[in-house]
Amino acid sequence: RKEVEQDPGPFNVPEGATVAFNCTYSNSASQSFFWYRQDCRKEPKLLMSVYSSGNEDGRFTAQLNRASQYISLLIRDSKLSDSATYLCAVMDTGRRALTFGSGTRLQVQP
């Protein structure tokens, strides 16, 4: 079983839609959680960190459920410019680098 799993998609949604991605992780010792955005095999860029209390940044909301070991990303009012691959990443105490999921591709259509 992979350490971090994501549905690869693609998710094809119309502009203005709300879309949610989930990511599960297997290591209960994981301590830091992130969502990254990657465009066309360019470098990943941090979208947001994920906290137990949940956090929101504009149209984006991230949640962490430690009991069920998953993190989620909600995008409201999707824009064409949101089309990208979204990667979740976790860090555990044993390895001080991030482990990434394989990414979920989002295509927002006009």
Next chain:
Amino acid sequence: NAGVTQTPKFQVLKTGQSMTLQCAQDMNHEYMSWYRQDPGMGLRLIHYSVGAGITDQGEVPNGYNVSRSTTEDFPLRLLSAAPSQTSVYFCASSPGPGISYEQYFGPGTRLTVT
């Protein structure tokens, strides 16, 4: 700040050749990492470093060596290139404990081994 820089941007090697991918950061970050990304497989950790003089293996270390003699530089050496090492290589850095574990990525090196 230039952030994380990587050279070269593109490279073609023949099987058996060796080369070094360069990575440098000017943010005084403690942690640095190397990842490879293959289609549909996300980023996989090759090696990482938690400070000058300290390196450790990641998920896919075979065929690669690293060293970290300074805080700024973290080169990745391919000892004897194989077609299976055709990939996009990303270097990343992060401030480390007490500050943040979020990773800042370089633009990547696209390597083809024929």
